[in-house]
Amino acid sequence: MINLRLKRQMQTSRGPEWIDLDLSMASGGFVSLFGKSGAGKTTVLRMLAGLIPPQEGRIEVDGDVWFDSGRKINKPIQQRKVGFVFQDNCLFPHMTVRENLAYACLPGHHDGIQEWIGLMGLSGLEGRKPHQLSGGQKQRAALARALVGRPRMLLLDEPFSNLDRQARLELQDEIMRVYRKTRITMVLVSHDLWETFRMSEMIFVIDRGRITKNGSPDEVFVNNDLSGKFQFTGEVLDICKEGVVNILTLGIGHQITKVVAGDEEISDLKVGSMVIVAAKAFNPLLFKI
Amino acid sequence: MNKLTGKIVALETSPHMSMVDVDVDGDVFCSIVLETPASAAYLKQGQPVTLLFKEAEVSIGKNLSGLISLRNRFKGTVKQLEKSPILTKVFLEYKKGQVVSIISTRSAQKLALAPGDEVEWLVKTNEVSLLNEV
Numbered sequence: 001m002i003n004l005r006l007k008r009q010m011q012t013s014r015g016p017e018w019i020d021l022d023l024s025m026a027s028g029g030f031v032s033l034f035g036k037s038g039a040g041k042t043t044v045l046r047m048l049a050g051l052i053p054p055q056e057g058r059i060e061v062d063g064d065v066w067f068d069s070g071r072k073i074n075k076p077i078q079q080r081k082v083g084f085v086f087q088d089n090c091l092f093p094h095m096t097v098r099e100n101l102a103y104a105c106l107p108g109h110h111d112g113i114q115e116w117i118g119l120m121g122l123s124g125l126e127g128r129k130p131h132q133l134s135g136g137q138k139q140r141a142a143l144a145r146a147l148v149g150r151p152r153m154l155l156l157d158e159p160f161s162n163l164d165r166q167a168r169l170e171l172q173d174e175i176m177r178v179y180r181k182t183r184i185t186m187v188l189v190s191h192d193l194w195e196t197f198r199m200s201e202m203i204f205v206i207d208r209g210r211i212t213k214n215g216s217p218d219e220v221f222v223n224n225d226l227s228g229k230f231q232f233t234g235e236v237l238d239i240c241k242e243g244v245v246n247i248l249t250l251g252i253g254h255q256i257t258k259v260v261a262g263d264e265e266i267s268d269l270k271v272g273s274m275v276i277v278a279a280k281a282f283n284p285l286l287f288k289i
Numbered sequence: 290m291n292k293l294t295g296k297i298v299a300l301e302t303s304p305h306m307s308m309v310d311v312d313v314d315g316d317v318f319c320s321i322v323l324e325t326p327a328s329a330a331y332l333k334q335g336q337p338v339t340l341l342f343k344e345a346e347v348s349i350g351k352n353l354s355g356l357i358s359l360r361n362r363f364k365g366t367v368k369q370l371e372k373s374p375i376l377t378k379v380f381l382e383y384k385k386g387q388v389v390s391i392i393s394t395r396s397a398q399k400l401a402l403a404p405g406d407e408v409e410w411l412v413k414t415n416e417v418s419l420l421n422e423v
Binding site for chain 2: 278
């Protein structure tokens with residue numbers, strides 16, 4: 001088990017606020033910290049990694065105490081054995097992919113470098129420097145570098161946010177493959193609902209430094225009080241009366257869609273209102289694209 | 290959106306689906322949902338729920354005979370009609386409340402619907418959503 005009790009003041013655009021949370025997660029699981037930017041997710045991740053200390057609290061990983069403010073314990077980052085992948089890959093620009101991996105490698109484990117280069121689809125690219133790689137390749141190299149150090153936990157801080165859709169999906173698949181292969185604890189920080197839902201086994205929703213909701217992706221994101229399984233959040237862009245019904249234009253994600261609604265359904269809606277769009281799971285037609 | 294309140298009286302489940310029977314004032318409605326009591330705790334006997342279904346999913350029949358696969362089939366009285374070129378909105382008296390159906394104006398004409406008509410209204414089980422009434 002991983003048990004965190006953390007208190008630390010953070011500076012936000014709203015002024016100083018406190019991170020104050022207490023959470024437990026199973027080690028060997030895929031956990032996400034989900035929330036808007038400025039919620040405190042990255043600060044939690046940094047405290048877990050040992051990059052910054054909590055002002056008060058305790059971090060215990062499988063019975064091993066990493067931090068305890070009462071007992072003045074604060075294990076350095078090297079002893080915590082965590083791997084980190086950031087939003088902007090932090091590869092050394094003057095080193096090749098292979099040299100970047102070798103730098104992070106534990107002494108005597110250099111034989112693992114070639115394996116991770118192969119597993120991350122970087123074969124043939126190991127002699128290139130970061131500026132000669134695409135965004136997706138750089139992040140795969142950053143992931144490989146985090147893994148050659150044989151971490152017991154991999155911390156992923158918005159690792160997909162600078163990638164295009166295709167590269168983002170590929171890296172997500174790559175991470176899931178690594179997770180299934182190694183079963184090391186994964187902690188993802190994200191503000192993206194879809195990637196959080198897709199990858200996590202357990203989600204903690206963080207808002208203004210506090211956990212507001214936690215559970216499985218279904219428990220956190222699917223409105224279980226309503227049986228409709230086809231559910232999205234959208235914004236009303238237009239309302240147009242047409243005969244006895246109304247045609248609503250909605251923005252859902254990056255898509256524009258239209259739905260038919262009765263007068264009573266739209267009585268408290270106006271352009272700009274946010275809505276839950278739900279339908280029975282039997283209705284949607286699927287076409288491969 | 291039509292809303293009727295009732296109570297769950299029976300459940301039949303398979304690994305990912307449930308057929309839920311809901312009593313509304315003595316009529317039993319069926320709804321199929323992609324939930325089970327394990328995934329949605331409100332799926333239990335005696336639980337108050339609201340049945341939700343869109344107006345356009347409600348069909349209307351007059352002098353129906355023979356067999357039909359639709360399980361949700363109930364008696365109502367036409368109260369009012371609101372016509373537009375393509376669609377017609379039919380307001381039905383049902384129990385102590387109202388159910389609204391939107392059908393094509395062609396169908397409304399074919400059925401010669403008029404206020405006071407005794408009709409049957411039908412909705413497929415897979416078009417009925419459940420809302421947990423906490």
